Amino acid sequence: MKTVFILTAIERAFYSATIEYQLLAPLLKIASKRKEIRFIFLALIPITFYFIKGDIKRSFFLFRQRRKKIKNNLKQRNFSLFFIPVLFPLKHRSFYLRIFEVPLYILSNLPLLMLFQAVFRPSLIHARGYPANLLALIIKKLQGIRFLFDMRDVYTKKGIEGGIFCENDISFRLWHSLEKRMVFGADAIIVTSLPFKNYVLNILDTDKKIWIIPNSVNRKKFFPDEKIRTAVRKKLGIENRFVLIHSGTFSTKEDIRLAARYFKRWKTIKEESFFLLLIANRKNVKRLTEVFLKENLALLDYRIVNPEPEEVPNLLKAGDIGLHLESKSLATEYCIAIKDGEYLSTGLPVVCTPYLEGIGPLIKKYDCGIVTDPDKDINDVKEEYLLKNFERLRNNTEHIVEEVLSLEKAVMKLEKCYEKLLLSK
Numbered sequence: 001m002k003t004v005f006i007l008t009a010i011e012r013a014f015y016s017a018t019i020e021y022q023l024l025a026p027l028l029k030i031a032s033k034r035k036e037i038r039f040i041f042l043a044l045i046p047i048t049f050y051f052i053k054g055d056i057k058r059s060f061f062l063f064r065q066r067r068k069k070i071k072n073n074l075k076q077r078n079f080s081l082f083f084i085p086v087l088f089p090l091k092h093r094s095f096y097l098r099i100f101e102v103p104l105y106i107l108s109n110l111p112l113l114m115l116f117q118a119v120f121r122p123s124l125i126h127a128r129g130y131p132a133n134l135l136a137l138i139i140k141k142l143q144g145i146r147f148l149f150d151m152r153d154v155y156t157k158k159g160i161e162g163g164i165f166c167e168n169d170i171s172f173r174l175w176h177s178l179e180k181r182m183v184f185g186a187d188a189i190i191v192t193s194l195p196f197k198n199y200v201l202n203i204l205d206t207d208k209k210i211w212i213i214p215n216s217v218n219r220k221k222f223f224p225d226e227k228i229r230t231a232v233r234k235k236l237g238i239e240n241r242f243v244l245i246h247s248g249t250f251s252t253k254e255d256i257r258l259a260a261r262y263f264k265r266w267k268t269i270k271e272e273s274f275f276l277l278l279i280a281n282r283k284n285v286k287r288l289t290e291v292f293l294k295e296n297l298a299l300l301d302y303r304i305v306n307p308e309p310e311e312v313p314n315l316l317k318a319g320d321i322g323l324h325l326e327s328k329s330l331a332t333e334y335c336i337a338i339k340d341g342e343y344l345s346t347g348l349p350v351v352c353t354p355y356l357e358g359i360g361p362l363i364k365k366y367d368c369g370i371v372t373d374p375d376k377d378i379n380d381v382k383e384e385y386l387l388k389n390f391e392r393l394r395n396n397t398e399h400i401v402e403e404v405l406s407l408e409k410a411v412m413k414l415e416k417c418y419e420k421l422l423l424s425k
Contacts, residue, residue: 001078002422003122006041009109009132010095013043014067014083017280017309018338022215023128024070026411030418031079037422040120041081044109044132048090084112096159097131098171110135117143124148124187124421130155130175133182140185146421149186154199155179157330161251179203188417193358196334211417214358216410217341217401221313224347229317236303236318241274242266245319245348247312247339249284251326256288259325260295262351262374267301269383275302278315282306312342321386322348325374326356333357341405344368344397349386366400368393 006027013019024041031039052059067083074081088108089101097105113135125147127136136147156175159165165172180203183189188209191197197210204210233239244266250256259275266273275297279285285304292302307315316322322343326332336358343350350369354360363369370382386393403409 001036001038002124003038003040003120004418004422005116005120005122005125006039007044007113007125007127007132007136008042008129009044009127009135010046010089010097010105011043011129012049012063013045014070015063017312019043019128020070020309021218021221022338022410025218025407026216026414028074028076028079029407029411030415031076034415034418035078037078037418038120039076039079040116040122041079042113042116043081043083044086044112044135045083046090046094047085047087049092050085082116086112093162093164095129095131096155096162096164097175098164099174102134102174105131106135106138110138113139114142117145124418126150128152130179130182133186134178137178137182137185146187147185148188148190148417148421149182150190151196151200152192154196154331154334161329161331187421190414190417191334193334193336195357199334211413213410213413213417214336214405215338215341216407217338217345217405218407219345219401222316222342222345223313225317228314232314232318236276238274238276238303238318240272242270242272242321243274243276243319244321244323244351245276245278245316245343246323246325247278247316247342248337249279249281250288251329251332253287253291254327255325256291257295258327258353258374259323260292260297262323262325263297263302264295265374265380266383269380270387273301276315276319277302277304278307278312279304280306280309313346316342316346316348319343319346319348322346322350322369324350324352324356324359326353328353328355335359336362336405341401344405345401347394347397349390349393349397351386362400362404366396366403368396368400 027039050063071081086108088104125136125145127133127147128150129152133149139145140147156172160167183203190211190213192214197212200210246259263275288304324340332355335356340359350363352360352371353373354371360371363371370386372382
C-alpha cells in the first residue's frame with residue numbers, strides 16, 4: 001500500500017469551508033475507490049488558531065466540536081487525519097511569511113513533518129499553498145520524496161494585495177525565488193484556471209506536469225430547490241424582492257464600494273432589488289456597514305448574514321443572481337472562486353467583472369450570466385439582456401457545472417494525477 005500525505009500549513013483546517021469542500025471532499029471520494037492508497041491528512045495549525053482572541057472559551061469548544069465532527073465523518077479505513085498544533089507563526093496574516101519569519105516557520109514545522117514522514121514513509125506529499133510546499137520541497141531535497149504543488153493562489157501577488165509584501169522588497173524577492181524552486185522541483189502542479197497555467201508557463205516553459213483543476217462544487221450540497229427557497233425567503237422577509245447575493249469576503253475596500261455602486265444601479269433597473277451578503281467573519285460587518293452608509297444604501301435594501309459553512313447552501317437558494325465583482329488587482333486575473341461554482345450549481349446566473357479572467361470567459365461561453373465593469377459600462381444593456389433571458393441563463397448554469405466545475409470532474413482529474421505520480425518511477 002502506497003501512502004500519500006495531504007499537507008496544509010498556517011490554515012485553520014478544521015474550520016474552513018475551502019479545505020472541507022475543495023480538499024477533503026475530493027480526497028474522500030478518491031479514497032473510497034482506491035483502497036490500495038492510504039491517505040494521511042496533516043494539518044500544521046498554529047496553536048493560536050485553536051481559539052479566537054476575545055472569545056477564547058466559546059471558540060475553543062466550538063472548534064473542538066468541529067474537529068470531532070470532521071473526524072467522525074471519516075469512514076474510510078485508508079484515510080487518517082491529524083490536526084497538529086505548532087508554535088509558529090501565531091498570527092493569521094503570517095500565512096504570508098516575511099523573510100525573518102521563514103527560518104522560524106521551518107524550525108517549528110519541519111521537525112513535525114519529518115517525524116510523520118519517518119513513521120509513515122509516504123510515496124507522495126500533496127501540499128496545499130506555498131508555505132506547505134516549502135516544507136515539501138525541503139523533504140524532497142533531504143529524502144527524495146515526490147511532491148504535488150497545489151498552488152491555489154499566486155502567493156507573492158496576494159501578499160502584496162494583503163499589505164504584507166511590497167513589490168521587490170526582500171520578502172517578495174525571497175518568495176519569488178522560492179516559487180521558482182518549488183515549480184521546478186515539484187513532480188506535478190495544480191492550478192485552478194487557464195490564466196493561472198499561463199502564469200506557471202512563464203516560469204516553467206512546459207505544461208507536461210501542470211494540471212488545471214478548478215475550484216469545484218458538490219452538486220449534492222448546492223442545488224436549486226423551490227420549497228427551501230420559499231422558506232428561506234420568508235424567514236428573511238424578502239419574499240417579493242429580486243435578490244442579488246454576494247457570498248464570501250471582499251478582497252479590498254474598493255471591491256465593497258464597487259458592489260455598493262452596482263447594487264444602486266440595480267435599484268434603478270428593478271426597484272424591488274435586495275442585496276443579501278453572506279459574510280462568515282463577523283469582524284467585517286462594521287467595515288461593510290460603514291461603506292454602505294457612505295454610499296447611501298438604505299437599510300431596508302440589504303442584509304448581512306454571518307452563516308456557518310453548512311448554512312450557506314440554503315441561503316444561496318434565496319437568491320436570484322450571484323455577484324462576483326472585483327476591481328483589477330495583481331491576482332484577479334487567475335481567479336475561479338469557490339463562490340462561482342456555488343452560485344451556478346444553485347441555479348444563479350453570475351455577474352462578474354472582466355478582470356476575473358479565470359471565470360469570465362466561461363460565463364460568456366456557457367451564457368450563464370454577464371461580464372461587466374460597472375464603472376465603465378455606463379448603460380444597462382447587459383443587465384437588460386440578463387433579465388430578458390433570465391430563465392435561459394439560469395438553465396445554462398447546469399451545463400457549466402456539469403462540464404467544468406463539478407466535484408466529479410475535480411475527482412477524476414485529481415485521481416489521474418495521483419495515478420501518474422504513484423505509478424511512474
